[in-house]
Amino acid sequence: MNQKNKKNVKNKKQFKPKRDERSEQYQVKEAVELLPFLRETLTSRSRNAIKSILTRGQVAVDGKSITQHNYELKPGQVVSIESNQSFIKEMALEGVTVLYEDDDIIVVEKEAGLLSIATNKGPELTVHRQLMNYVKQAHVNNRVYVVHRLDRDTSGVMVFARSEKVKHQLQENWNKVVLERTYTALVEGKVTRDSGTIESWLKESKTYKMYSNQTDNGGKKAITHYQLVKQNSNFSLLEVNLETGRKNQIRVHMQDLGHPIVGDKKYGATSNPMKRLGLHASTLVMIHPTTGKKMSFKSSIPKKFQKTFKHS
Structure with missing residues (x-):
C-alpha cells in the first residue's frame, strides 16, 4: 500500500x-x-x-x-x-428481494406465485433465472446455484450458492448447517392444541402428490413441530418448525392435523380468501459455509395473512 x-x-x-x-x-x-x-x-x-x-x-x-x-x-x-435493494428495484427484478449476499451465498425473499427454478414446461420467469442475470451484471461468468426450493405459491426466505462447491457443501450438510427453518402457516379452522409434533412417512405418487402414512410405506420419514400463535372461529395462525425437509411436508402434515393450509386445494383446503397459499418461510438460521458464523435471516409475515385473520 x-x-x-x-x-x-x-x-x-x-x-x-x-x-x-x-x-x-x-x-x-x-x-x-x-x-x-x-x-x-x-x-x-x-x-x-x-x-x-x-x-x-x-x-x-x-x-x-x-x-x-x-x-x-x-x-x-x-x-x-x-443500496442493493434499491439497485435491484431499478433492475426490475420481479418478486425477489436480496436480503444478503457475499462471495459464497445469496439469500433472498421470494414472493408467492413465483417459481424457484425452471420446469420442463417451457421458459418462465423464476428466482434462479433472475439471480443469474443479477450476478452477471458484475461479470459474465458469474453463476448462481440452487440449494433448496420453495413451492411456487409459498413465499419467504431462500438461499442460493455462488459456486458448485458451496452448493454441494450446503446440500450434503444441510441438517448440520441449517439450525432453524421456521414457517408461518395460516390454516383452516381452530387448532385445538397449542403445540404439537406430527410424524409420518411421505411418499410421492405417480401424479406427483405426496401421501402420508403413520407406518413406513417406503417413503421418507418427516417430522414437523407447530406452535399456535393466534386463532378465531375460522382460522389458526401457526409457527411451524421443520425437523426434516421433505417435499410438501408442511402441507401434507397440516392435512394430517385436520387443518389444511388456506388455499391448498391439493391437500384438502376448501377456502382461498387470500388467492394464494397460506404458507410463508419466515426464518432461516444457518452456519455460513465458509466463515462458520451463525447467520439469521427473517421475512415478515405477509400482510394478507394478518388481514385475512383480522377480518375473518
Missing part, C-alpha cells in the same frame, strides 16, 4: 456515511483511487463484493456513476453507494 493509502487508512474514522433508503454517502478526505477508498470504507465487505458493486454501477462520485476502479478521488468529493 502506498503512502497515500496508508494515510487514508489512518483517517478512516473521518468517513461518516449519510444514510437514506437508497444509498450511503461518504466524503473524501484525502486524494486516493476509488477502489482502495471503498475497501478502506466498506470494511465488512470482501474485495470481490466491492468490485461487483463498482461494476454493477452502484457507485457514484458527486452524482456521476463511476465504474473505473482506479478513478482518482479528490478531497471534498462525495462518494455515494446505492
Whole structure:
C-alpha cells in the first residue's frame, strides 16, 4: 500500500456515511483511487463484493456513476453507494428481494406465485433465472446455484450458492448447517392444541402428490413441530418448525392435523380468501459455509395473512 493509502487508512474514522433508503454517502478526505477508498470504507465487505458493486454501477462520485476502479478521488468529493435493494428495484427484478449476499451465498425473499427454478414446461420467469442475470451484471461468468426450493405459491426466505462447491457443501450438510427453518402457516379452522409434533412417512405418487402414512410405506420419514400463535372461529395462525425437509411436508402434515393450509386445494383446503397459499418461510438460521458464523435471516409475515385473520 502506498503512502497515500496508508494515510487514508489512518483517517478512516473521518468517513461518516449519510444514510437514506437508497444509498450511503461518504466524503473524501484525502486524494486516493476509488477502489482502495471503498475497501478502506466498506470494511465488512470482501474485495470481490466491492468490485461487483463498482461494476454493477452502484457507485457514484458527486452524482456521476463511476465504474473505473482506479478513478482518482479528490478531497471534498462525495462518494455515494446505492443500496442493493434499491439497485435491484431499478433492475426490475420481479418478486425477489436480496436480503444478503457475499462471495459464497445469496439469500433472498421470494414472493408467492413465483417459481424457484425452471420446469420442463417451457421458459418462465423464476428466482434462479433472475439471480443469474443479477450476478452477471458484475461479470459474465458469474453463476448462481440452487440449494433448496420453495413451492411456487409459498413465499419467504431462500438461499442460493455462488459456486458448485458451496452448493454441494450446503446440500450434503444441510441438517448440520441449517439450525432453524421456521414457517408461518395460516390454516383452516381452530387448532385445538397449542403445540404439537406430527410424524409420518411421505411418499410421492405417480401424479406427483405426496401421501402420508403413520407406518413406513417406503417413503421418507418427516417430522414437523407447530406452535399456535393466534386463532378465531375460522382460522389458526401457526409457527411451524421443520425437523426434516421433505417435499410438501408442511402441507401434507397440516392435512394430517385436520387443518389444511388456506388455499391448498391439493391437500384438502376448501377456502382461498387470500388467492394464494397460506404458507410463508419466515426464518432461516444457518452456519455460513465458509466463515462458520451463525447467520439469521427473517421475512415478515405477509400482510394478507394478518388481514385475512383480522377480518375473518
